[in-house]
Amino acid sequence: MSFGEFSDLPLLERIQKYRAMATDARKQAEMTSSQTARRSYVVIAEHWEALAADAQRRLGSGKKNWLLE
Numbered sequence: 001m002s003f004g005e006f007s008d009l010p011l012l013e014r015i016q017k018y019r020a021m022a023t024d025a026r027k028q029a030e031m032t033s034s035q036t037a038r039r040s041y042v043v044i045a046e047h048w049e050a051l052a053a054d055a056q057r058r059l060g061s062g063k064k065n066w067l068l069e
Contacts, residue, residue: 015055022048
């Protein structure tokens with residue numbers, strides 16, 4: 001899924017996708033034996049979680065399409 005596809009989603013669905021991507025990255029981190037790869041997956045998960053948290057705040061504030069702001 002490309003970023004453009006994410007931005008086309010309703011905000012609540014976008015948040016769910018961001019969280020799913022974070023979960024997937026954390027699972028990948030657990031499955032790899034490489035410390036470097038594990039850390040990379042964790043960083044990726046943290047970025048997806050930050051996007052979800054930001055979108056969640058915007059959802060709570062009533063802003064519908066924060067990409068256009």
